[in-house]
Amino acid sequence: MLSTPPPFPPQLETARLILRPPQPGDGQAINDAVRETFAALTQWMPWAKTMPTVDDTENFARDGWSRYHAQEDYPLLLYDKETGIFVGASGLHPHDWRVPKFEIGYWIRASREGQGLVTEAVNEITRFAFEAQGAQRLIIRCDSRNVRSAAVAERAGYVLEARLHNDLRDNTGALRDTLQYVRFPD
Numbered sequence: 378m379l380s381t382p383p384p385f386p387p388q389l390e391t392a393r394l395i396l397r398p399p400q401p402g403d404g405q406a407i408n409d410a411v412r413e414t415f416a417a418l419t420q421w422m423p424w425a426k427t428m429p430t431v432d433d434t435e436n437f438a439r440d441g442w443s444r445y446h447a448q449e450d451y452p453l454l455l456y457d458k459e460t461g462i463f464v465g466a467s468g469l470h471p472h473d474w475r476v477p478k479f480e481i482g483y484w485i486r487a488s489r490e491g492q493g494l495v496t497e498a499v500n501e502i503t504r505f506a507f508e509a510q511g512a513q514r515l516i517i518r519c520d521s522r523n524v525r526s527a528a529v530a531e532r533a534g535y536v537l538e539a540r541l542h543n544d545l546r547d548n549t550g551a552l553r554d555t556l557q558y559v560r561f562p563d
């Protein structure tokens with residue numbers, strides 16, 4: 378059991394991506410990508426009920442920066458290594474440090490969907506969680522109708538653990554089932 382969490386590194390890296398925590402000043406670039414992707418985000422992400430303002434997104438970035446430095450959470454922004462352009466967001470979200478167990482979330486901007494970037498990021502975050510954070514349990518949850526998200530979990534080696542019936546209401550108010558995927562240390 379971990380008494381204190383191991384330090385979070387300043388960034389993670391994959392073949393095509395830099396994964397780093399949000400920081401003050403990121404709001405505009407993230408907001409541009411949210412606007413580009415809003416139709417998909419509002420369909421699947423509870424936080425995307427309405428299109429946020431740039432100030433809302435800047436507050437999200439600042440809040441993420443604080444939580445990262447307090448080691449309460451590990452939100453991650455994904456940047457194309459070659460161009461430096463913001464392409465999406467993910468994160469390793471602690472649920473219980475005594476286990477330790479975490480949840481991984483993700484979205485990718487519409488213009489970069491279908492290139493394997495999310496699976497690439499999730500593979501690296503999964504490796505980091507097991508090797509550097511001592512994770513004993515990692516979960517990915519998605520709306521049961523979100524086949525693209527379920528495919529990411531499956532490509533990254535997660536297995537379906539449960540279908541949570543009538544788990545949440547989506548942004549239209551309709552009840553949704555949630556698929557819960559899990560991975561354990563090898």
Ligand SMILES: CC(C)(COP(=O)(O)OP(=O)(O)OC[C@H]1O[C@@H](n2cnc3c(N)ncnc32)[C@H](O)[C@@H]1OP(=O)(O)O)[C@@H](O)C(=O)NCCC(=O)NCCS
Pocket residue numbers: 417418421422483484485486489490491492493494495496497518519520523525526529532
């Ligand atoms: C869910 C979501 C993140 C999936 O993104 P994605 O781009 O499809 O996922 P990946 O990065 O794993 O890409 C997989 C696709 O890239 C293709 N691909 C291309 N190069 C690849 C590579 N090097 N490695 C893996 N896949 C590659 C795969 O064949 C697959 O193609 P397909 O769409 O024809 O099946 C995205 O649809 C999204 O952001 N949706 C809105 C928000 C959302 O639903 N988030 C999840 C909430 S739980």
